[in-house]
Amino acid sequence: MKLSELKTGEKASIVKVSGHGGFRKRIIEMGFVKGKVVESLLDAPLNDPVKYRVMGYEVSLRRSEAQLIEVVSEEEALKVRRTKDVLSPVMEEIEVRKQALNKRKHIKVALVGNPNCGKTTLFNKVSGQHEHVGNYSGVTVDARQGVFEQDGYRFEIVDLPGTYSLSAYSPEEKYVRSFIVDEMPDVVINIVDSSNLERNLFLTTQLIDMHLQTVVALNMYDELQKSGDKLDYTTLGKLLGIPFVPLIAKTGFGVVNLFRTVIKLYEGSNIISESGLLIPAAKDDDLLDSYHHEIKIHHQHGNKNRFSDLEGEHKIHEIARHIHINHGPGLEKSILRLRHLLVSENHHLQTKYSLRYLSIHLLEKDKEIDKLISQESNASEIFRMRDEEINRIAIELKTDAEAAITDAKFGFIAGALKETFSENKKKPANSTTSRLDAIVTHKYWGYPVFILFIYIMFQSTFSLGKYPMGWIESLVAWLNDVIHNLMADGPLKDLLVDGVLGGVGGVIVFLPNILILYFFISFMEDTGYMARAAFIMDKIMHRMGLHGKSFIPLIMGFGCNVPAIMATRTIENRNSRMITILINPLMSCSARLPVYLLLAGTFFPRYAGLVLFGMYAAGILLAIIIARLLKKFLFRGDESPFVMELPPYRVPTLKSMWNHTWEKGQQYLRKMGTIILVGSIIIWFLGYYPRSTQPEKPSTVNTTGQLENSYIGKIGHAIQPVLAPLGFDWKISVSLLSGVAAKEIVVSTLGVLYSGNADEETASLSAKMKSEVRPNGLPVYDGGTALAFMIFVLIYFPCLATVVAIKNETGSWKWALFAAGYSLVLAWMVAFLVQSIV
């Protein structure tokens, strides 16, 4: 519970103090030290402030301050003891304190860093989860949480989106900043890319301004070593007041040391002075002493009893301290003036924010901070002073305050690196990355290389996938036989054979193809080639009027449109974001893949890879055209500049690629057991009932008369006239209707509708489709119909989950319905065109 919830007369023991460093230091120095007992004495008349007794002294705290102190009350401690079947009603103070210290061993850690620095790789490594990572920026668009245990501590880890700074320009910057301020992690792990220190450390300087307990993880440290560059990270840590720990997240090197450093910082930084002595409030306490002995935190009692440090490199008190980045006399004068005003008039803001940080961001005209300050009674005075200072800086420094602050921070970083970093002079001028980039991002060669790679990927999906696909088909056929032989005729047997096996069995055979395709995509992402593909396409996107930053959400759309639409949050320009959201459903998601695989494999067996490639290319082409139209007619406006990052090439680990691939496979299998199974059963019900009074073959659903007269037959015949010009019969029409829920259901519906003819029961869905004829004896499917069918599935109505995602991200049903409506019309037109031409 929070200290603010403690009733008058009650006692509790302190677990931890949250908040930024300045606030925490002040409160801890007042005696609110972990494990100490605090008693609520009385409330002031308006319920605020509250008077407490701690360490024999009486102190007053505002309720908002007490809210940031976590405690274990005697009552809570008693409850915990009851669960352990200890019946004594007397609760010793020492026991409450022990419980508080025990509860303290739960650390909330936030992973913060630039895009593509390896946050999610570390998150996956320690939490055992398989969140999506890629060697390109913008993969994480939301915070994710995992739990991990080490050295008796439980870490609650939150993986935040990558961000270059903590200004409030882009949604991910706002998100990360509000998470840090509102959720108050105990420790921030700032992950930096060791091969790109200067740029990565900019974010570190902003974390320093925020006065947070931070550990820097020097990720990809092996690359720094391999390059021959030298970094004295211990000295760099001392200069910045933050411990630096080398890390190779993908192999796990340094992870143990990193989290030990987190423990040391969490346990030691507030109670051990720079000389290693415990602060007075934590001295001469046997319980705290034995607690520190247990966790081996280095500290001294006077000049004797030096304890060994927790295994690792740092003695935390020698490194961790709060520093101020020196922005130069001109800026510091302004920061100081604003800070003084805030200290004297707006002291309450200190609970959540470092006032120096607020002053710096006021000078930067940070909109979010302006909003916060505008609620203060003296807002006009603060803004007036801010404007005066900005004008003074403009005159004195001949630049605007924001640029001056950024320059000063980079100047500080350059100075710190000058002392600690030495570049390998003998480093070859042309690294592997630049040699490869010379080819794959070449203005002419880049495109054929890209197309060749994509073609190989799609062709392999078919050629390698056909063997396991055959095995699964045999397994489904065997199950079919088993049910046929074991069960008596009746509706349940028909449901299992025609509904479940016909529907789910028709879709599950494509699992190997999907795994192969996503294995290739994982390879592209993990090596860094996906970023190059985005880079060469970016030029085209710009020419077509689309924002460069749109490409990542569009690529993510190949997996699933829902997270891809969420990923558009990284686009700060509203017009670009809306366009990207609305064209995203045109990117072929994995749900459409079974339809392509079935139709391309059945009707274009020799060119299946090419047809599949064509479908993806058609999606991209249409997306570009629609984007152009939307920009011209609905979302006019300038785009903001965007630098596309090209990370160095990396050799991906087989495990990581398999994890990504299997993640997709699991998602596919999960859908089999839920939406596809349910969809297949519904289609079967609609096709099985009402029962024909004189059935030709009562035990099977798929006799022509029964199916034609069933509910599904009636629905199919009702909508078929609209789709007849595209060459679609009523069964295709029904499958398209059911695909509105999820695109895989198109295949499972066909599986149900084409199942059941006794002589064809063991034939594959492909064979059944090939032999399907119209009433006039002509085949239902020819090349034109199959292509039109695929193109219709590519374009028409985004699945329901995507429509809801569009509604949530745009905040309006209007745009969700617009996306559904325009895609239906477009699908009909393009499919008609294809059917007429082919």
Added chain:
Amino acid sequence: MQQLFVILIGVFVFGYVIYKIYRTITFKPPPDSTCGGCSSCALKNKIKCV
């Protein structure tokens, strides 16, 4: 007997579909959510970001 099982499966599927539609329609992201209105993240309940 088979008919009875089929009816039970039908009722279950019908209930499941109604429940899913209800959940989709009734979900309302609160204003000023740091989750940006996203309903997909299991974390939102834990970190109270909505």
